[in-house]
Amino acid sequence: MRSDDRDRADALVRGPASVGTAVVPALSVHRTLELLDDLPSRAEEWKYLPAWQTERRPDQLAAPTGGRTPEQAPQIRRIFEHRLRLVSELHGTAVRLAAGTDTGTGHLVPGFALHDEPALLVAAGLTPAEALRAATRDAARTLGLPAVGTLARGQAAELLVLDAPVGDDGLL
Numbered sequence: 396m397r398s399d400d401r402d403r404a405d406a407l408v409r410g411p412a413s414v415g416t417a418v419v420p421a422l423s424v425h426r427t428l429e430l431l432d433d434l435p436s437r438a439e440e441w442k443y444l445p446a447w448q449t450e451r452r453p454d455q456l457a458a459p460t461g462g463r464t465p466e467q468a469p470q471i472r473r474i475f476e477h478r479l480r481l482v483s484e485l486h487g488t489a490v491r492l493a494a495g496t497d498t499g500t501g502h503l504v505p506g507f508a509l510h511d512e513p514a515l516l517v518a519a520g521l522t523p524a525e526a527l528r529a530a531t532r533d534a535a536r537t538l539g540l541p542a543v544g545t546l547a548r549g550q551a552a553e554l555l556v557l558d559a560p561v562g563d564d565g566l567l
Contacts, residue, residue, distance in 0.1 A: 417537040419495035420482045422515035423508045428459055429475040432468070440504040456502060483520035492516065493537040494530035 426433065441449045463471065486492055494516065496508040513526035521529065535544030543551050 415489070415491075417491040417493050417533070418485055419493045419534075419537070420478070420485075420516070420519070421495050421497045421512075422478065422482065422519065423503055423512050424497040425475055425478050426511075426515060427456070427502050429471050429478075431456075431460060440507045443506075444504060452502065479515075479519040482516070486520055486525070491533050491537060492521070492525075492529045493534040494526070495534065 441452070482492065494509060494512040496503055496512055498505045498508050509530060513523070513530050516526040516529055517523055532544040535541070542549075546554065
């Protein structure tokens with residue numbers, strides 16, 4: 396949505412909630428496109444990609460962002476902040492939020508991008524536990540896979556428990 400119109404935003408939030416729709420905000424891809432100055436270096440992650448793909452990454456990112464001027468940066472940052480507010484409002488309704496990334500776009504690396512998504516959901520107002528559920532149980536249910544995504548008898552699961560410090564955002 397390209398507007399700060401409150402009625403349109405309210406309708407956007409109420410619509411999916413009224414019909415039980417799940418929403419996948421894909422905040423990782425929006426951060427990549429809207430907060431270029433905040434992009435972390437992905438060189439370590441890129442070693443898992445084929446060379447032909449990493450060689451094209453700068454061009455992939457330049458295509459949607461190349462015509463921006465420095466004067467537009469504050470406006471574009473506000474667009475990302477607006478997205479976070481919309482996700483927060485959706486979270487306050489009956490909408491199921493599921494973590495997803497649109498991997499393959501810009502600087503997103505399959506697998507690694509999904510590690511960033513829960514932190515962005517926390518930035519939008521979800522608790523760390525809610526963000527973890529969005530990336531596990533709720534994502535599985537959104538895909539029609541009720542037998543995965545939770546730890547329970549009879550569920551398919553792989554679990555890795557780490558003894559690692561938790562960051563300020565409540566995530567590893």
